[in-house]
Amino acid sequence: MEYIPVIILVLSFISLLLIGVPVAWSIAISSLLTMMVSIPTLPALTTVSQRIGTGLDSFALLAIPFFVLSGQLMNKGGIAHRLIAFAKTLVGSLPGGLALINIISAMLMGAIAGSAMASASAMGSILGPEMEKEGYSKEFGAAVNITSSTTGLIIPPSNVLIVYSLASGGVSIAALFLAGYIPGILTGLFLMIVASFWAKKKKYKVGKRSSLKEVVKTFIDAFPSLMLLVVVIGGIVTGIFTATEASAIAVLYTLVLGFWYKEISVKDIPQILLDSCGTTAIVMLLIGASMSMSWIMSYENIPQDISSLLLGVSDNPIIILLIINLLLLFVGIFMDMTPAVLIFTPIFLPIITKLGMDPVQFGIVMVLNLCIGLCTPPVGSVLFVGVGIANTTIEKVVKPLLPLFVSMIIALFLVTYIPGLTLWLPKLFGL
Structure with a gap:
């Protein structure tokens, strides 16, 4: 019974x-x-x-609609073009230059906008046709765009990390934000290595080297956009404002920036607000429903039963963490990231706490793990966005996706078994 x-x-x-x-x-x-x-x-x-x-009765959740709105403002405000131009001067002359530009731009755009789908949409629309014109296959371009777009969910500010903080019972958002930098950058570097080798093997065209003057010019142009990360994360870490207050400041900053770049006008604001409300409503419904399921699972003692079962299999932390990672990889294939975090954090957090793993590290491991699920069918939202923009099919994208998946999984296991990759920065700032 x-x-x-x-x-x-x-x-x-x-x-x-x-x-x-x-x-x-x-x-x-x-x-x-x-x-x-x-x-x-x-x-x-x-x-x-x-x-x-x-x-839904949580002050921390107020940050989500604000970060969604700031992401919409960034997406419409011409930020992507400036980030791509800056990335082009840095890596455009390397093998697979346009693919590397896509990855770096997605890391920056995803971090600023806080949305993998916004990043995939922006990068795919701008860089996709250019890559195809330079001889890259649209399937390879789509695969690079799909996987790199998820890095912005690990590099802060990240709505998913805020959701994890809520599900875990109050793990510091500032610590989670700082913990995400090294794993996010590491994942991006692994994707760049694989993309560069693939491009070299396929003999894709290499761009010309940029002069120092071009690098400086594009950096100055992109500098106001990049400063958003400094303002938001710097303010949270130094205690000037909370993550929720930081999200409101991000909206104000991006709104001013959009008008400064002359990419947003007053007539664009109603549609931006409507789009933000639609996205926020979907996310909040997922959060509310997931919180109810999480409570019911607790009521039925399911987390305790699973904890006992897993710890009964082995008392070796390496084995238990491997099992948890495999379970989360499987979950990510069938479930969207937000409900997965809310439902499975209460189940696995007591287990990893008994193993001596820091909850901050586990938060990054969980999010990085579920990022892979966003790139896989049948529920991979980023996969469908990337394939749709590239005007290709999932079947054709699978082949170039596989080596990129492998690189993300390698990054995942490094982050799982090397605590310093996530905990060094939080400890440096005393969090």
Whole structure:
């Protein structure tokens, strides 16, 4: 009898996903069905509704709509063009130069906009046609764009890290933001190495070397955009403002920047606000539904059961972390990142705490792991955006994607087993 709630939760959730029910509603309905096993229908409905509401009752979550809005303003404000121009002067003359430009620009754009899909959309639209014109295959261009776009979810500011802070019971957002820099840059470097080797093998065209004057000019042009990272992260780390306050400052900064670059006008604002509201509504519904499922799992003692099961398999931290990583890789294939973080953090956090792993490190490991899921079918949102913009198919993109996947997995395991990669910067700043 004790396993019936678990069976109903898992089977109903998977069944709803298979018949095409949206993820948020699949989570909410399967949570409701599970509660109805333990208590009558009316209290079950009340409990799930209440948990969806209280799940959104968090000051930290106010940062998400603001960061979404700042990302929309950045996307419309001509930031991508300036970042690409700057990246072109740095790596344009190396083998696979345009692919490397895509990766560096995506790292910068993703970090500034805080959205993998915004980065994939911007980079794919601008660099995709240029790469094709220079002889690159559209499938290779799409693969590079898809994988590199996820680095901005690790390099702060990142909405997903804020969600992890909420799910983990209050891990420092400032510490998580600082912890994301080295793993994010490391992942980007591995992607660049693979892209460069692939481009050299395929003998893609190499661009001309930029002069120091061109580098300085493009850097000055991109400097105001890059300063957003300094303002936001610097303010959070030094304690001048919280992550939520930083998100509001980011909106003000990007709005001023958009008008300064003359890429945004007053008539563009209503559409930007509407787009931001739509994205925020989707994210918040996912968060609310996921928080209800997380509470129900706790009510049914599922995290404790899984913890006992895993620790019963082995007491070797290396083996347990390997199993958790494999489980999260599997979860990322079928579930969007936000609900996955909210549902599985309460399950795995007690386990890694018993193993002596820092919750900050685990947050980065979890997000980096789930980033790979964004690039895989059937729920890989970034995969579908990248393939759609490149006007190709998933089947054709798989071949150039595979070596890039391998590089991301290598980065994941390095971050998992070398704590210094994530904890060095937070410790340096006393967090």
